[in-house]
Amino acid sequence: MSASAPVPVPEVEAAPEAPASHASHEPYVPASASPRELTVRAVALGALLGIVFAASSVYLALKVGLTVSASIPIAVMSITIFRFFGRATILENNIVQTTGSAGESIAAGVAFTLPSLLLMGYDLVAGRVLLLSVLGGLLGVLMMIPLRHGLIVEEHGKLKYPEGTACADVLIVGETGGTNAKTVFAGFGLGFLYKLVGDPLKLFNMNPAHRFSGWKGASVAGELTPEMLGVGYIIGPKTASTTMAGGVLAYLVLIPLIAFFGDKIDSPIFPATTLIRDMSPNDIRSRYVLYIGAGAVATGGFISLGRALPTIVKAFRSGLKSFRAGKAAEKQAPRTEKDLPFSVVVYGLIALLLAIWLAPTLGISLPTAILIMLFGFVFVTVSSRICGEIGSSSNPISGMTVATLLITCLLFLAMGWVGVDHRAMALSTAAIVCIAASNGGATSQDLKTGYLVGATPRRQQIGLLVGVVTSALVIGYTLLFLNASYTTRAAEAYDVPIPMESITAQVETGPDGKEYRVAYQPDSGAAIPQGKYLVEASGRVAFVIDPGIGGRVPHEPKRLAEASAVPAGAASKGAMLGPDRRSYTVFEVAEGGALAAGRYLGEDGKLVYELREVKKLDAPKASLFALIIDGILTRKLPWSLVLIGVMLALVMELCGVASLPFAVGVYLPISTSVPIFVGGLVRWLVDRRRGQAGGDEEFSPGTLLSSGYIAGGAIAGLVAALVAGLGMEHRFDLSTVFTTFTTSNLSGVVAFGVIAGALYWAAIRGKSAVGKAEG
Structure with missing residues (x-):
């Protein structure tokens, strides 16, 4: 197998309107070669790993509202596993990560939306969850097929697709070895060790935060993870700075303004139900600024879609042309340009439309099914472009879902569809679109990886379709299991x-x-x-x-093995019904006695039940969606805040600033934008030191080390999620050993500075791999 070095890609700022870089791009595996690719073992391993990552992603999404990108960890695991069971080709390993990545993206869409049914008083039915997962996942893959050439090939050099590029780097260095491999795996080891020490060992504060005492409402924070640092380096300083600017506006302008004007107001301001002066900066964000960010993201997405429309139209014309030309023209295309036939896309989308409409479990009308297809097309395109600009990790899927919910619920309101069943229909609409957008973004990253390594798009697309179905089977039952466990x-x-x-x-x-x-x-x-x-x-x-997801009951009475006398000094805290529906007095027992400190239910001088804390999964995104559905259909949505976001995006466009990455910065927590900005800053310093060739090559030392950071941080994140899922955080938490330092903000800043400094040092001292083929 021969290796061809990729051509340096020009900076985004300097790229012409119709970049020609794709014309001279040479993939790692040339189109003339045909190594093993879509094999049974590759698809089977990809499906298996996808199931594992899907289950862990459901838990993570329900707990903190985030997921971990799966492509790079699966690629690393595939290379490792196949070395034990017979060496695989690079294209087989690519099929494994492509098939497996579908699970994580579908899990994100499902876990972000469907728990809203619980919050609205419905049950989660296995059939509904499974059907929505499959329909949304297939929709995302099919709609991305005709967009591949326009977004991946035509925009090569403009759209970076950082995770897709990093995944290609991992696959290639796994194949070539040499200095490239050492750089990536050094980054992998450092990123993995850093995140493992930070969480779950907690030997430094990986999430430092600071609230300004003399500046009410102002705060800064950072989720200082190696994967976000790597993403920031790969996307470059311009996009990273624009995203950070949105975070600065939200946390250092909008939130302080709301806190300043609300400080003297003695009544809650809609949509909040508590006083502004009693809110933390994050409370103000979730109750006010989040709506502004959602309006800005929706507007930026539509503007981005408008800009991409010529490319999209060209892609569809090309697809229709090949559809009419038939199999003869298709055979003439090189292997690396062969997608699934356009007829598969057309007939597949028609079949999905009928399935969405006719499925009795969903109860979706034909107009709503057509609406789903339209929204799906719009947001699969927007999601794919966002992933190309700032990466999957910062893809505001929930913002697109908010936009879908806003428009859907407004149409329902105009038609008088405000009943209980219509709320479930609105959520099902948003769920399919959310899953499709999430999977469309992940699919675009996979196709970018395939474009760089020389994969056959058609075979990747088949792997994705298999991964959608296998992962969906597990995601639904994982969601139901987690909810039942904590109900x-x-x-x-x-x-x-x-x-x-x-x-x-x-x-x-x-x-x-x-x-x-x-x-x-x-x-x-x-x-x-x-x-x-x-x-x-x-x-x-x-x-x-x-419910276990988004539930509100904080404690559950558990009967004591035998009744115990109420200790002297136990304070009475009112009354409460016990599991037998009898009224008991609530007693608070202090430390130092025979009984464990806590609250108990008692009567006639005896303690009968212990009030034990109940573990719940917060599902923050689902809570927002339930609020929006109820807010619109009951006419209680804060439209003024949404429209402020719309105007904010338009102002950015009038100033010549790309509104979408800026809007993403407003919508996301500033803690996400900070490490991305630091990565972009390191890239800027490297470019100044070495010239433009220092950071924009696909195989520059900085890009390779960043790829390792993304892979190591992602896998360590899964380890931390597993520890949390098993309820073993306290066993691994070593922060009590060095309490003063480990809990300080300084500890996290110093540790993050070390890996940022290592990235800078490697980028300016390492030799570029461009022009070399290492073996």
Whole structure:
């Protein structure tokens, strides 16, 4: 197999309107070669690894609202595994990562949206979750196929696709070895060790934050991870700085302004229900600035789509031309330019439209199904472009979902569709679009990797379709398992019964051993809050079924092995219903006695139950989506904030600044933008020191080390997620050994400075691999 060195790519700022770099691009595996690629073992391993990463991504998305990119870790694992079971070709390893990456992207879309059903009082049904996962995933892959040539080939040199480029680097150095491999694996080891020491060992503060005492509402923070540093280096200083500018506006301008004007206001300001002066900067962000960011992201996305429209139209014309020309023209195309036939795309999309409309589980009307296809096309395109500009890790999928929800719910409102079932329909619409956009972005990264290494696009697309189906089977059951594991049933008492129309024929046994009917209470402004309940025949509420995802019950009574006398000095904290629906006094027991400190339920001088803390998965993105659906269909959405975001994006465009990366910076926490900005700053310093050739080559030392950082940080993130999922954080937490230093902001800044300094040093001292073929 011969290796051809890639041509240096010009800086984004200097690229002409119609870059010609793709014409001279030579992939690592030339089109004339045909090594093993779409083999059974590659697809099987990719599907298996995709299932593992999908399950872990569901947990991570529900816990913190983020996911870890899967392509690079899967590529590293594939290279390692195949070395034990017979060496694979680079294209086989590429098929493994392509097939496996579908799981993580679908998991993100599912976990961000579908838990909103729980928050709106519905059940999560396995059939619905599975169907939405498959439909959204297939939609993302099929819609990306005709866009591949326009976005990946025509825009090569303009759209960086940092994770896709990094993944190609990992695959190539795994094949070639030599100095390239040493650089990438040095970055991998350093990134992995750094993140492992920071979390779960917590020997330094990887998430430093500072609130300014004399500047109310102002704060800065940093999620100082190696993968974000690597992404910032690869995308370059211009995009990194633009994203950071959005974060600065949000955290050092908008939030302080809201805090300043709200400090003397003695009543809550919609949409919040608490006083502004009692809010932290993050509270202000989640209740006000998030809506501004969502409006800006939606507007920036539509502007970006408008700019890309000529490219998109050209891509579709090319697809239609090949569709008419038939198989004869297709055979003339080189191997590296062969996509799945356009007929597969057309007929596949028609089949998906019919499936969305006719699936009885979803209950989606034909106009809504058509709306899904339109939104899917728009946001798959936008998502793919964002991934090309700033990477998958910073892709604001939730912002696109917000835009989908806004428009869908407005149309529903105009048509008078404001019932309970319409809310589920609106969420299903957003879920399919969210999954499609997420998978479309991941697919574009995979196709960029394939473009660089010389893969056959058609075979990658087949691998993606397989990965969608296999991962979807696991994602739904993982979501249901996590929710069931943490669901609790708390005794409740209301003065009014639940309306009989809300009570179903379903019967369930309560914590007291009695049978009750299941009721679903909608958000109707009634005395009984929205949710799922166990009720008596009369409609009287007995228990609230508090979901494990987004639940609100903080404690659950657990009966003591034997009743214990109330300790002297135990403070009474009111009354509470026990699992047997009897009223008990709540006692708070202090430390130092025979009983563990905490709260207990007791009566007649005896403690009967211990109130144990209940573990819940917050699902922050799902909470936002539920709020939007209810807000619009009940006419309670803060439109003024959304429109401020729209105007903000337009102002940026009028100033000549790309609005989309700026809007992403406004929407994301500043903690995400800071490490990306530092990576861009390092790249700027390297370019100044070595000239433009120092950082823009696909195989420059800085890019290779950054690729290692992304891979090492991503895999260490999975290790940390596994530790958290097993509930073993306290066993690995060593922060108590060196409390003063490990918890300080300085510890994280120093540690991050070390890996940033190592990146700079390697980039200015290393020799470029361009023009060499190492073996």
